[in-house]
Amino acid sequence: NVAHGLAWSFYIGYLKKVLPRLENLIEAYHAEKDNSILRYKDTWKVHILIPLDCHIPDEISKEDANIHFFDNLPDTQLNVAGVMKRSYKHSVYEIFDESKRPHFCIVEYATPLVSLYEMSRDSQAAFSSQDRLEQTKLFYRTLKDILEDSKECRNLYRLVLLNDNKRGEDPHYLSKEIIK
Amino acid sequence: NVAHGLAWSFYIGYLKKVLPRLENLIEAYHAEKDNSILRYKDTWKVHILIPLDCHIPDEISKEDANIHFFDNLPDTQLNVAGVMKRSYKHSVYEIFDESKRPHFCIVEYATPLVSLYEMSRDSQAAFSSQDRLEQTKLFYRTLKDILEDSKECRNLYRLVLLNDNKRGEDPHYLSKEIIK
Numbered sequence: 142n143v144a145h146g147l148a149w150s151f152y153i154g155y156l157k158k159v160l161p162r163l164e165n166l167i168e169a170y171h172a173e174k175d176n177s178i179l180r181y182k183d184t185w186k187v188h189i190l191i192p193l194d195c196h197i198p199d200e201i202s203k204e205d206a207n208i209h210f211f212d213n214l215p216d217t218q219l220n221v222a223g224v225m226k227r228s229y230k231h232s233v234y235e236i237f238d239e240s241k242r243p244h245f246c247i248v249e250y251a252t253p254l255v256s257l258y259e260m261s262r263d264s265q266a267a268f269s270s271q272d273r274l275e276q277t278k279l280f281y282r283t284l285k286d287i288l289e290d291s292k293e294c295r296n297l298y299r300l301v302l303l304n305d306n307k308r309g310e311d312p313h314y315l316s317k318e319i320i321k
Numbered sequence: 322n323v324a325h326g327l328a329w330s331f332y333i334g335y336l337k338k339v340l341p342r343l344e345n346l347i348e349a350y351h352a353e354k355d356n357s358i359l360r361y362k363d364t365w366k367v368h369i370l371i372p373l374d375c376h377i378p379d380e381i382s383k384e385d386a387n388i389h390f391f392d393n394l395p396d397t398q399l400n401v402a403g404v405m406k407r408s409y410k411h412s413v414y415e416i417f418d419e420s421k422r423p424h425f426c427i428v429e430y431a432t433p434l435v436s437l438y439e440m441s442r443d444s445q446a447a448f449s450s451q452d453r454l455e456q457t458k459l460f461y462r463t464l465k466d467i468l469e470d471s472k473e474c475r476n477l478y479r480l481v482l483l484n485d486n487k488r489g490e491d492p493h494y495l496s497k498e499i500i501k
């Protein structure tokens with residue numbers, strides 16, 4: 142099953158490597174910039190967006206006027222499978238709530254869903270739109286189970302399932318979902 | 322099928338993005354370092370190592386004394402799925418042949434195989450060693466077909482299938498395979 146493999150690869154090749162480093166990265170960021178924008182420990186996690194329609198823009202700020210890119214956390218550089226000093230980084234966003242108060246959050250989309258989307262558009266992949274929706278749900282369930290069982294990643298992530306219909310109705314659906 | 326999804330994700334999320342930029346990166350590298358180590362256009366490709374046993378070290382130079390890390394090509398930075406200025410890079414290796422002549426090659430392992438390997442070791446993934454070998458071969462065949470059909474990636478890659486038995490017999494098996 143495609144989604145089963147993509148969820149495992151997302152965990153093994155990425156989340157298991159980067160999430161355990163998150164607290165150190167945030168502390169290094171605060172020290173380097175002499176600020177404390179990620180003030181509360183309940184924001185010390187990566188919000189991983191999982192849109193059911195696999196609609197994944199490259200820039201989150203284009204999706205909702207209340208979301209602005211703020212800064213990147215420091216890079217992590219690791220030697221991986223022959224690539225020396227491969228770089229991993231997270232982006233911090235400033236997100237305004239309905240009272241215009243700013244919240245700082247580490248957010249990104251679940252990258253493997255981009256591949257699911259593109260596969261459903263390339264006839265060579267033999268992968269339909271129905272397959273894609275079913276596989277996206279399987280991706281979410283599998284990833285949720287893997288992460289719940291992962292000691293290394295506990296409390297360092299939040300999976301945010303996004304419903305495409307609501308996105309159409311409310312221009313601030315995404316910002317509200319992230320800062321819930 | 323796990324390998325089908327990983328091959329597509331490797332193409333969509335990586336090779337399709339980075340290979341078309343390779344020639345520009347090499348020219349920029351030569352200009353920046355005032356050298357021309359990748360002198361012949363037939364070396365202007367990424368050698369992608371596909372070990373049938375999914376044995377993937379993080380540092381290629383540890384596998385064969387004739388292979389030395391030389392330098393990284395310049396970074397490519399792209400906004401991807403909410404990560405701003407995500408960095409992609411390739412490593413150049415200096416590889417000595419049996420006459421001790423140096424050859425410069427861009428080499429890396431097919432990283433998705435690391436996930437296949439780890440999945441076969443984690444009981445939660447329900448993925449055996451037989452599954453892994455079968456899926457590795459499927460990964461190779463699927464990737465080969467995708468790349469042969471890809472206009473964007475033509476002549477910019479070389480898939481190097483590695484046989485684990487030969488690795489045991491000849492300490493310079495890897496360097497010989499790469500510079501063939």
Ligand SMILES: Nc1nc(=O)c2ncn([C@@H]3O[C@@H]4COP(=O)(O)O[C@H]5[C@@H](O)[C@H](n6cnc7c(N)ncnc76)O[C@@H]5COP(=O)(O)O[C@@H]3[C@@H]4O)c2[nH]1
Nearest residue numbers: 150151154155229252253330331334335408409410432433
């Ligand atoms: N948000 C995010 N930031 C990252 O730095 C990152 N790195 C990986 N991933 C996602 O985790 C999973 C496991 O990664 P792996 O490296 O095994 O496979 C990767 C890897 O084989 C290759 N690839 C991607 N980026 C690079 C890179 N910079 N250098 C070498 N190979 C790369 O192409 C595959 C698919 O990449 P993505 O489609 O971006 O999603 C990956 C994947 O779903 C990331 N996701």
